[in-house]
Amino acid sequence: MFNKILIANRGEIALRVLRACRELGIQTVAVHSTADSEAMHVKLADESVCIGPPASRDSYLNIHQIVAACEITGADAIHPGYGFLSENAKFADILEAHNIAFIGPKADHIRIMGDKIEAKRTAMRLGIPVVPGSEGGVTDPDDAKRVAAEIGYPVIIKAAAGGGGRGMKVAKNEGELKTAFQTARSEAGAAFGDDAVYIEKYLAKPRHIEVQVVGDGQGNAIHLGERDCSLQRRHQKVWEEANSPALNSDAREKIGAICSEAVAEMGYSGAGTVEFLYENGEFYFIEMNTRLQVEHPVTEAITGIDLVHEQIRVASGSGLSVQQNEIEFQGHAIECRINAENARTFVPSPGTITHFHTPGGLGVRVDSGVYSGYRIPPYYDSLIGKLIVHGRNRVECLMRLRRALDEFVVDGIDTTLPLFRDLVSDKDIADGKYDIHWLEHYLAND
Numbered sequence: 001m002f003n004k005i006l007i008a009n010r011g012e013i014a015l016r017v018l019r020a021c022r023e024l025g026i027q028t029v030a031v032h033s034t035a036d037s038e039a040m041h042v043k044l045a046d047e048s049v050c051i052g053p054p055a056s057r058d059s060y061l062n063i064h065q066i067v068a069a070c071e072i073t074g075a076d077a078i079h080p081g082y083g084f085l086s087e088n089a090k091f092a093d094i095l096e097a098h099n100i101a102f103i104g105p106k107a108d109h110i111r112i113m114g115d116k117i118e119a120k121r122t123a124m125r126l127g128i129p130v131v132p133g134s135e136g137g138v139t140d141p142d143d144a145k146r147v148a149a150e151i152g153y154p155v156i157i158k159a160a161a162g163g164g165g166r167g168m169k170v171a172k173n174e175g176e177l178k179t180a181f182q183t184a185r186s187e188a189g190a191a192f193g194d195d196a197v198y199i200e201k202y203l204a205k206p207r208h209i210e211v212q213v214v215g216d217g218q219g220n221a222i223h224l225g226e227r228d229c230s231l232q233r234r235h236q237k238v239w240e241e242a243n244s245p246a247l248n249s250d251a252r253e254k255i256g257a258i259c260s261e262a263v264a265e266m267g268y269s270g271a272g273t274v275e276f277l278y279e280n281g282e283f284y285f286i287e288m289n290t291r292l293q294v295e296h297p298v299t300e301a302i303t304g305i306d307l308v309h310e311q312i313r314v315a316s317g318s319g320l321s322v323q324q325n326e327i328e329f330q331g332h333a334i335e336c337r338i339n340a341e342n343a344r345t346f347v348p349s350p351g352t353i354t355h356f357h358t359p360g361g362l363g364v365r366v367d368s369g370v371y372s373g374y375r376i377p378p379y380y381d382s383l384i385g386k387l388i389v390h391g392r393n394r395v396e397c398l399m400r401l402r403r404a405l406d407e408f409v410v411d412g413i414d415t416t417l418p419l420f421r422d423l424v425s426d427k428d429i430a431d432g433k434y435d436i437h438w439l440e441h442y443l444a445n446d
């Protein structure tokens with residue numbers, strides 16, 4: 001097991017990792033920018049190192065400073081959290097060269113999944129169902145036309161280096177294809193320095209369902225069921241739940257087994273998420289994330305398994321603490337992302353939190369890095385906390401969530417709490433009847 005872990009992140013996720021380290025008796029090192037001297041993760045860590053000015057590229061993305069902080073403090077491993085360096089294969093390579101353990105997958109697995117064409121090829125080879133489309137990249141407009149005619153319109157053109165919704169174009173018919181194709185390529189080239197694109201059948205009203213997996217790097221892997229992340233705005237998830245209201249336990253076991261067998265076959269090490277679109281009872285792989293995700297607590301709530309604990313165990317060679325047949329899915333959990341943003345316009349609202357009171361009670365978890373009197377700096381993403389509620393079933397979970405939202409007080413800034421107070425009493429939400437476009441329509445018709 002590790003003696004000391006450096007947490008290369010900030011905010012609620014830095015605290016989340018710190019808590020797992022505490023429980024395991026592992027020393028912690030926080031790193032922070034000059035804008036984050038008063039941050040909670042800095043106050044709670046055993047040691048802290050200032051790694052640079054506010055801009056992320058000079059601090060939380062500054063590999064040299066982070067490696068130096070690791071060597072100065074004698075940390076033997078780094079947990080990258082999510083975002084920042086968490087899916088940076090070069091960072092994983094550099095740490096290996098410095099004999100520092102990266103708490104995440106092997107650099108090669110990060111690299112494969114970072115290239116969406118390579119990721120899809122790998123998924124297909126491992127028996128994961130994918131969206132019908134081109135075999136690999138497409139460079140020629142006539143090839144694009146041929147592929148589109150084969151799979152049928154509408155089609156979507158995606159950047160190989162994209163992901164998370166960046167660099168996509170839809171063509172409804174052949175007349176729209178050439179422009180969509182050329183635009184997608186030139187935008188991909190400009191945004192990512194890589195103009196490789198691929199084509200898929202466009203699914204009109206899918207849900208976004210993702211499967212949590214953890215591999216031990218020795219050919220063993222488990223799945224921890226799925227999360228439904230369909231409620232999103234501009235590719236930012238807003239509300240996530242486990243289980244998905246759209247799946248029964250047979251469908252869950254089936255897709256879960258496909259994913260865990262695939263990552264076992266890869267020799268994958270660490271936590272990962274296999275992302276699918278789900279429509280008319282079918283799963284279609286789109287991407288795999290090779291990090292811990294923001295919404296991991298809903299999975300923890302229904303399985304009782306600490307995912308950061310598992311990440312640390314497999315990275316240190318201790319193996320998984322559980323086998324698949326020991327994992328049970330109990331009840332229902334929902335996460336609301338509390339952002340420092342206006343609940344209708346989503347305009348960021350940095351500033352001082354004058355009063356912060358979190359809900360409590362049975363089945364309520366709040367992961368947050370803020371406190372009364374804390375000044376939210378304007379340089380980073382606007383997530384200030386997550387409310388995760390668990391109940392014995394979805395109805396109880398929604399009741400408890402409504403109560404917890406009523407208790408939550410954040411004064412001094414705008415937050416997304418009012419949106420959740422509306423959503424929790426909406427009929428479609430109560431019925432679990434929503435797809436990836438539901439929230440944008442709801443907000444547009446408000």
Ligand code: MV4
Nearest residue numbers: 131156163164165200201202203208232286436
């Ligand atoms: C799609 C799609 C429809 N058909 N692929 C957006 C994020 C990226 N990870 C994949 N995305 C999509 N891919 C096909 N073949 C629709 C989306 C999409 C979406 C997916 C998940 C969650 C929210 C979304 C919002 C708009 C579009």
